[in-house]
Amino acid sequence: MSTDSLTQDLTQRTENSSRELLARAFFFGCAFLSIVTTISIAVLLVTEAAKFFSITAPLVGVEGETATIAEFLTGTEWRPNFTPHEFGVLPLVSATLMITFGSALIALPLGVATAIYLSEYASERARSFLKPALEILAGVPTVIYGFFALMYITPALSTIFPDISFFNLLSASIVVGIMIIPMVASISEDAMSAVPDDLRQAGYGMGATKFDVSVGVVLPAATSGVVASFILALSRAIGETMAVTIAAGSQANMLNPLNPLGYFESGMPMTAAMVQLLHGDITGGGLAYRSLFAIGLTLFVITLAMNIVSDLVAARYREEYE
Amino acid sequence: MTRENMTDEASSPADGGDPTTDEMLVETSPTAGVSESDSGTAGGSRTLVEARNVNVWYDDDQALNDISLEIPENRVTAMIGPSGCGKSTFLRCINRMNDLIDAARVEGDLFLRNKNVYDDDVDPVALRRRVGMVFQKPNPFPKSIYDNVAYGLEIQDKEGDYDEIVERSLKRAALWDEVEDQLDESGLELSGGQQQRLCIARAIAPDPEVLLMDEPASALDPVATSKIEDLISELAEEYTVVIVTHNMQQAARISDKTAVFLTGGELVEFGDTQKIFENPDSQRVEDYITGKFG
Numbered sequence: 001m002s003t004d005s006l007t008q009d010l011t012q013r014t015e016n017s018s019r020e021l022l023a024r025a026f027f028f029g030c031a032f033l034s035i036v037t038t039i040s041i042a043v044l045l046v047t048e049a050a051k052f053f054s055i056t057a058p059l060v061g062v063e064g065e066t067a068t069i070a071e072f073l074t075g076t077e078w079r080p081n082f083t084p085h086e087f088g089v090l091p092l093v094s095a096t097l098m099i100t101f102g103s104a105l106i107a108l109p110l111g112v113a114t115a116i117y118l119s120e121y122a123s124e125r126a127r128s129f130l131k132p133a134l135e136i137l138a139g140v141p142t143v144i145y146g147f148f149a150l151m152y153i154t155p156a157l158s159t160i161f162p163d164i165s166f167f168n169l170l171s172a173s174i175v176v177g178i179m180i181i182p183m184v185a186s187i188s189e190d191a192m193s194a195v196p197d198d199l200r201q202a203g204y205g206m207g208a209t210k211f212d213v214s215v216g217v218v219l220p221a222a223t224s225g226v227v228a229s230f231i232l233a234l235s236r237a238i239g240e241t242m243a244v245t246i247a248a249g250s251q252a253n254m255l256n257p258l259n260p261l262g263y264f265e266s267g268m269p270m271t272a273a274m275v276q277l278l279h280g281d282i283t284g285g286g287l288a289y290r291s292l293f294a295i296g297l298t299l300f301v302i303t304l305a306m307n308i309v310s311d312l313v314a315a316r317y318r319e320e321y322e
Numbered sequence: 323m324t325r326e327n328m329t330d331e332a333s334s335p336a337d338g339g340d341p342t343t344d345e346m347l348v349e350t351s352p353t354a355g356v357s358e359s360d361s362g363t364a365g366g367s368r369t370l371v372e373a374r375n376v377n378v379w380y381d382d383d384q385a386l387n388d389i390s391l392e393i394p395e396n397r398v399t400a401m402i403g404p405s406g407c408g409k410s411t412f413l414r415c416i417n418r419m420n421d422l423i424d425a426a427r428v429e430g431d432l433f434l435r436n437k438n439v440y441d442d443d444v445d446p447v448a449l450r451r452r453v454g455m456v457f458q459k460p461n462p463f464p465k466s467i468y469d470n471v472a473y474g475l476e477i478q479d480k481e482g483d484y485d486e487i488v489e490r491s492l493k494r495a496a497l498w499d500e501v502e503d504q505l506d507e508s509g510l511e512l513s514g515g516q517q518q519r520l521c522i523a524r525a526i527a528p529d530p531e532v533l534l535m536d537e538p539a540s541a542l543d544p545v546a547t548s549k550i551e552d553l554i555s556e557l558a559e560e561y562t563v564v565i566v567t568h569n570m571q572q573a574a575r576i577s578d579k580t581a582v583f584l585t586g587g588e589l590v591e592f593g594d595t596q597k598i599f600e601n602p603d604s605q606r607v608e609d610y611i612t613g614k615f616g
Binding site for chain 1: 447449479
């Protein structure tokens with residue numbers, strides 16, 4: 001090889017060749033698309049919700065009927081379709097919180113216990129059955145869960161509690177709980193499997209039993225992942241729509257979230273209210289229509305806050321090994 | 323060298339009653355190396371752990387081949403040999419850590435005092451509470467320093483003043499002065515050498531009879547290593563220490579007895595450290611120690 005051609009080989013630019021640039025532009029475009037979508041949704045929610053509130057409506061040039069922020073956030077009645085209109089979001093938030101809390105009560109312990117079993121106790125064989133079963137559970141369409149709640153859980157509950165409403169928050173909580181178990185179990189199991197085996201060895205070497213090691217060493221070492229799984233699962237429970245719309249009903253009762261008896265009543269979580277608004281004969285531009293976005297924004301803010309908390313918690317409890 | 327010979331030598335109580343030897347045993351100092359300790363150092367001690375014809379397989383691969391040896395009480399016994407010779411496997415037989423490996427199968431008898439630890443009625447968890455272990459890589463729990471040391475006490479529901487036991491264990495592990503003001507901080511915040519001493523404190527806190535150490539200094543720098551070595555010699559005053567090391571100088575410096583394993587899981591020679599290093603019976607051991615092989 002002559003000196004000239006060697007120099008040419010060494011100095012040719014591959015980094016900025018048209019093929020490389022094209023590939024880079026394509027990958028960037030794909031990544032950018034999700035950001036654009038997120039931002040568009042946020043902007044849409046904010047601008048549409050702004051038309052709902054009296055304080056912001058003039059800013060976006062909307063005239064006519066509006067509601068005050070105080071009315072929306074502290075009102076205890078939700079009546080968007082009949083006069084006199086009431087746009088108090090509290091009954092919806094309270095139903096959502098109750099379902100979220102109830103489902104957490106079911107899903108968090110069961111999910112973590114499942115994760116401990118899968119990660120620490122299960123044989124290869126047992127795991128090879130259980131993991132796919134969990135994934136199937138996670139993949140069942142939520143409308144089927146709602147149907148299941150209405151057809152099986154509610155009748156079963158009414159044999160135990162004869163006074164329970166046909167649509168009730170307990171049934172919705174149970175079904176959402178079942179729905180989010182796979183999420184808690186799968187993310188927690190990943191976190192627990194990632195705990196270095198050294199720690200288990202250290203535990204066993206100290207004369208710890210399997211239970212001591214699983215619960216006293218592995219679980220605390222996996223705290224960040226386990227807590228992250230909780231928060232993601234709760235976000236999912238808050239945003240869950242189909243199953244709760246079917247099981248909890250569409251009566252926006254104002255329930256005291258601290259009173260357990262409320263679980264026997266029907267209620268309308270935020271998502272169900274949005275579904276109802278979309279199905280109603282609301283016209284584009286009306287106040288009821290715009291309230292849809294106000295609820296949407298509220299939901300969005302709640303889940304966004306939870307995701308941020310999740311990140312903070314995960315960072316706080318993350319243990320660095322090496 | 324035949325196994326019978328080895329066993330005879332290891333268990334020979336001939337000089338056990340010799341007052342001069344006894345005195346010397348009591349005064350075993352941290353710096354007692356080969357040059358200071360007499361060849362009879364280990365002779366006066368009772369046997370605490372005795373292996374008889376121990377064989378170990380991982381699936382179809384034999385990792386230990388008919389190992390018999392006697393480990394004296396309150397002494398440091400070193401296991402040396404090239405990688406894959408089975409020395410760590412043997413160590414893990416003593417506290418039945420090999421039970422945790424599905425593929426491992428152990429045959430033969432291994433006595434702790436007079437009890438065969440492989441008897442059906444022995445609970446490996448109870449055994450491990452009497453046989454502490456320190457691992458190659460420091461592995462403190464992601465808990466506070468205090469909780470790390472108290473861990474063994476807690477899982478065993480031990481009675482007693484935990485504060486005092488934690489302090490005593492950390493002092494014995496030569497770590498107290500460095501951590502006494504940060505007991506609530508995570509054990510993972512410490513340096514590698516400190517972490518390993520924390521692991522030693524954790525292992526000795528429940529007061530085991532035997533302390534197994536699997537290359538405890540191999541992940542550490544020379545200064546930390548020397549601290550651990552000093553510590554091991556001190557620990558032998560109260561505990562029976564069995565240490566696996568691939569560092570022959572370390573074995574020579576700190577141990578009273580040395581077992582040389584060579585490839586194939588074979589125990590080639592076992593005896594007083596000084597004899598093994600100065601005048602081994604086996605040519606293979608001599609080759610290994612002088613660096614011609616391994």
